[in-house]
Amino acid sequence: MPDKYRESKTNWDKNNPEKIKQSKAEYDKKNPVWAFRPTPEMIEWLEKERWDDKDGKPESNAALVTRKLEKLMEMEYQGY
Numbered sequence: 476m477p478d479k480y481r482e483s484k485t486n487w488d489k490n491n492p493e494k495i496k497q498s499k500a501e502y503d504k505k506n507p508v509w510a511f512r513p514t515p516e517m518i519e520w521l522e523k524e525r526w527d528d529k530d531g532k533p534e535s536n537a538a539l540v541t542r543k544l545e546k547l548m549e550m551e552y553q554g555y
Contacts, residue, residue, distance in 0.1 A: 488495060513521065524543065526534050534542070 521539055521543070525539050526542075528534060
């Protein structure tokens with residue numbers, strides 16, 4: 476069954492490239508990707524701030540930056 480589904484989806488994708496482009500454009504508009512290059516000092520500081528998860532693995536760059544931005548946002552709301 477999964478093979479038929481995959482084949483059907485592949486055929487649909489081939490026959491509807493404009494729908495795929497339109498869908499991707501709408502998704503990207505709602506969920507933009509930001510990219511930046513932090514300074515070496517920021518990277519050093521962020522590495523010190525990085526947490527480990529319950530399995531002992533370090534959090535991802537995205538999780539780390541999101542956590543720090545959420546903390547900053549909370550502090551801004553509190554008037555710091």
